[in-house]
């Protein structure tokens with residue numbers, strides 16, 4: 221393919237050289253003549269493992285060249301990869317200035333180009349940037365319609381500086397966001413044969429994946445460092461602790477706990493987080509991340525409460541009460557907390573949980589619930605249909621088959637979904653349904 225790459229920084233110069241090495245004909249474009257000069261001289265504008273030899277080789281073979289001439293680059297290629305910087309603005313917001321400028325420049329050239337051209341944004345940008353900002357700029361400058369007269373895709377870059385050439389050839393995954401299949405196919409062809417799963421998604425999902433990754437990577441590093449600081453203060457070798465931690469591929473380094481849902485609870489997580497944060501405080505170790513995990517969970521609970529109260533209706537059916545499916549443990553269940561707040565605010569609540577029968581609750585579990593919801597007996601029903609009949613708003617905290625069946629007959633009742641029902645994707649588009657985090 222004939223490809224133009226806009227922005228010859230870390231992402232652009234590596235993508236350009238690697239694509240040229242894969243047999244494509246690539247022209248790099250940058251506003252900085254020094255970067256263009258480097259490529260012209262067969263040198264990479266950045267320092268990276270292997271990039272020097274690779275650039276020299278592809279430039280020598282005529283597979284890669286560079287220019288400051290946008291019009292020529294767009295005219296002679298079929299696809300443009302936009303890799304310009306999106307730095308932080310002083311207030312922390314993302315600066316889209318360079319993206320806007322490139323979109324305008326490419327759009328202007330597209331006005332006079334008859335052949336199909338696809339613009340692919342590789343820069344990191346927040347959801348909504350492409351459809352809300354860049355496509356309108358491209359359309360205005362070209363006088364054409366995206367998806368009809370030219371293609372647009374978002375294809376975030378996952379390479380890491382230092383090992384970017386290796387990462388290009390062995391990507392963890394390829395993400396292609398697009399609303400026209402022609403562009404998605406074209407982008408897929410660029411990476412044909414490379415390892416890693418290919419995800420074809422909507423444009424906003426593609427934009428967001430990069431933020432999910434980078435915020436998680438930051439979170440992981442901060443978590444490990446805070447844990448290390450506590451271990452150090454307690455005289456424990458954190459690396460030995462983390463050797464054990466990372467070896468657990470079931471619960472730790474795994475998809476477990478990584479699906480947005482309701483607040484966490486139960487008899488262990490809140491208690492042990494509190495205990496650890498207290499131990500850190502006693503040892504004068506500041507752990508802002510760990511200290512804010514329970515407040516974050518509390519905010520999530522509040523979000524659910526606000527969704528219910530925003531409905532403006534008073535008769536609530538709560539489906540699920542224990543802290544997770546398949547147990548009757550009510551201790552520190554966020555659903556109990558939610559029920560307690562609703563009752564406290566005078567909502568007319570009925571509860572169904574197949575696993576919870578008042579007469580069978582014993583010990584600490586019974587003491588806990590008697591302290592939190594002393595009139596649970598009046599609220600709890602063993603008939604899912606009775607709770608549905610009572611409800612103007614169904615708050616769904618479990619996915620038991622009986623509950624799913626009952627919800628099929630929910631009619632025009634409002635549904636506040638705390639667990640992502642199996643048919644949530646379909647329901648999201650309907651009135652009266654609201655998901656907690658999707």
Ligand SMILES: NC(=O)c1ccc[n+]([C@@H]2O[C@H](COP(=O)([O-])OP(=O)(O)OC[C@H]3O[C@@H](n4cnc5c(N)ncnc54)[C@H](O)[C@@H]3O)[C@@H](O)[C@H]2O)c1
Pocket residue numbers: 226227228229230231232249250251252255303304305306318321322342343344345377378379380381
């Ligand atoms: N650096 C990384 O490891 C990495 C990894 C993945 C994603 N990203 C994202 O990719 C994007 C680029 O990052 P980078 O580190 O390569 O940035 P960079 O600052 O190294 O390079 C950006 C280049 O764009 C050029 N440029 C600016 N306006 C231009 C225009 N109108 N036309 C042509 N060129 C123009 C600049 O001169 C510069 O050379 C950012 O959104 C970044 O967040 C970076």
